[in-house]
Amino acid sequence: VRELTEVAPGVYVTTAELYTTTSTVIADGHGGCLVIDPAVTVAEVSELAAALEARGLRPVAGWSTHPHWDHVLWSARLGDVPRYGTEAAVAVAERARAELIDELTTSAPRHDLQRFGRLTALAGEMIEWRGPAVHVLAHQAHAPGHGALLLPEAGVLIAGDMLSDIEIPLLDVADQDPAGQYRAGLELLAGAQGVEVIVPGHGHVGDRAELGRRVRADLRYLDALQRGDAAAGRDERIGESWLRPEHDRQFARLHA
Ligand SMILES: [Zn+2]
Secondary structure, eight states, rough: OOOOEEEEEEEEEEEEEEGEEEEEEEOOOSSSSEESOOOHHHHHHHHHHHHHHHOEEEEEEOOOOSSSSGSSOGGGGGOOOOEEEEEHHHHHHHTHHHHHHHHHHHHSSSSTHHHTTTTTEOOOOBBBBSOOOOOOEEOOOOSTTTEEEEETTTTTEEEEESSSSSSOOOOTTTTTSHHHHHHHHHHHTTTTTTTEEEEEEEOOOOEEEHHHHHHHHHHHHHHHHHTTTTTGOOOOTTTTTTTHHHHHHHHHHOOO
């Protein structure tokens, strides 16, 4: 059974091997739970379901932080409950469905396509459920309709694909103003009140000090990127990883 780490009272994080992808589970205090970004391989999602069963936590809803293939997964074992996303995210998941399925079948084959990417648009800025208050912080950085979640009682910020210790800011290069949108999203997350724990979509859970460090590192990267400064490419998170071509692509997008 997969390990669930309690990062704050009633908030659990598990990390998939593929891309160090995190999934977060919030207990509602009545035997139910909200499952955020269950990931990534078929085996990993089913281990997550088993871990929830072992703890007596039954999913009552899901949340997809953004419409990228590795954040819109689901399985029958998690139950057929609504999986929410922002309105913009739901629109993209529908419009780009063929592309998402392509990426999925290349990187994590044999998922249940019936349940893949089927999202319900959340009306309003809070998840309607019996559990603790969950606020949606919607912005357009990294992907359209990116929705981070803030749990004010527990002091947890579930950042989606932002605030990572292992990834540089990855811009939505299809946006008209990718850098501006990224800065706006980062500002929104950095300004969230009472955050003691951050959970990035890929990477490691951090505390309040780590939140500050990551915001500064991301701003340093963005500043250099926008200036067209080669220093951006020396961000230590890039190294020789898959982030190198991603960096080159967004550099070219801003300085073509
Ligand atoms: Zn993403």
